[in-house]
Amino acid sequence: MLKEAVAHYDQLLEDSELSESSRRMLDEGLEGAKLIFGGRRLTPYLRPHFVMEQDWTRVTQICETVWGALQKVKDAAVGNDEILNELGITEIERKLVAIDPKYKQVSPTARLDSFLTDTTYSFVELNGESPAGIAYADSATEIFQSMPVMKKFAENYDVQGFRGRPKLLQVLLEAYKEFCGGKIDKKPVIAIVDLKDLPTQKEFELFKDYFEKNGYPSLICSPQELEFDGKNLIFEGNAIDVVYKRLLVNEYLPIMEKAPALLDAYRAGVICMVNSFRSKLVHKKAIFAVLTNEKYRDLFNDAELAAIAAHVPWTRKFKDEATEYKSDKVDLVEFTRQNSGKLVLKPNDEYGGTGIFIGWNSSEPEWTGAIELALKDGDYLVQE
Known part of the structure; x- marks a missing residue:
């Protein structure tokens, strides 16, 4: 059915008026949403990638199973020099990993990079530290769904887009609830933290707008702009409850001594930081070496071992x-x-x-x- 759907969409694009009006809307939408990078569109194509619902369900189940195995690696790795060595965790990273984030998930927001074909679903690697693109994908989905060709296509097919920002907010709030011991008594202030002047700034703004639209005060700042007074992590007079950390550990380490507030507040347990420094355990590409190495087979159950064998290289x-x-x-x-x-x-x-x-x-x-x-x-x- 997927091939037929793709063929139908492509056939619709043979209508020059329909394709041209869709192209204009795509260009204007991407430009308006600032989804242009170095003069290049986020996507230059008039047809987005389609996935059948049953394939999406299967992929979700596989990812959840493999994620259970990844969580077990985290649980086994903390304080275990053999696994930390296998993962390639450095001495300074071990000190960061040792700090308890006060929630269990090793990487609440992560991306299992993979490819799906007619015969294969296989992972390539895991971005477990700070995956980008969630808000961009939401914006692109909205643009595609507004295009004339997609509306015409939807007359014959049930088309559903993905919504990442609601899920990301849910993940932040679930981590914060666990951090608070199971009860939240206020809407937390969320700070999106990364280095200044990055090309992903627009995505931070999209997240900030979404968080605030849903009633959560939000800030965008760099680690150099943060202050820690011993009780609160502060940006421009605002006490922060949740840090949505887009900052990579490798980018923070060189500036950590000059910008220690983030680490100090995290170590003191006064902020819920997502992802925590423990995400480095699964962000290292060697995580797949642990999953697929016979030495660590006893960490996993039969379902996890089967999923690893079938889908992890x-x-x-x-x-x-x-x-x-x-x-x-x-x-x-x-x-x-x-x-x-x-x-x-x-x-x-x-x-x-x-x-x-x-x-x-x-x-x-x-x-x-x-x-x-x-x-x-x-x-x-x-x-x-």
Whole structure:
């Protein structure tokens, strides 16, 4: 049915008047919502990505099962040097991870990056620290649903968009309720915290508008603008209850000594910070190495192991050791050397494609060089 729906939508676009009016509305909508980056639209396409409802239900169930396994890794990792080493958690990160956020979820707002085909649903990696795009996606959904071609399409198909901001607000409030011991006696003040002058500023404004529309006072600020008076985290005279932390740990560490208020308030337990510093445990790409490594199989139940085997790519922390691949014992370095056609090497704690080597796009000398670099670096992964 999905192919038929896509074909019908594409056929509607053959009507030049319908497609042109839709294009104008898309351009004007993206421009009005400031969803233009460096002159490039957030999406240049007139047809959004469609997913069948049954596929969405299946994907949701898989994600929930795998998330249960991720939560177990967090529970096992806190204070466990072996797992912390496997994840590549540094000494300063361990100190941050040791601070109790006063709620159980390791990463209340996260994104399991994945791809869905006719035959496969597979994860690529997990953005467990500060995933962007939720509010942008809401705005894009509203624009697409207003386009003439989508309205025409909806005459024959039941079209539902995703709404991320309501879910994000719900997540913040649930974490805050747990932080408060199960009872909230006021509407919390929410601060969206990140570095200044980032291209995601517009998304922060979209969140702020939504939070305030629903009765929650909201602020946008940087860690350098925060103050801690021993009792409250403050921005421009406003005491903050919930920090929606968009700031990455790797971005905070270099400025932490000069901007300590956020850490001091968090350590003192006077703010509910989402995500907490413990999200670093699952944000490291090595989290998939823990999920798929036979050494940690006993952490998970049968349903979790089945979901991991079916949907999480085989991953290992890249080092000179023996391991398992599909129940066979292999020398990891030699296995990697001989199987470039199905493997990638990637750094454990980078993003945006930085430092990745794709085996099937590499010549033999290039792949050999990548292996040597990864071994020397000491914090790389090999992934199928």
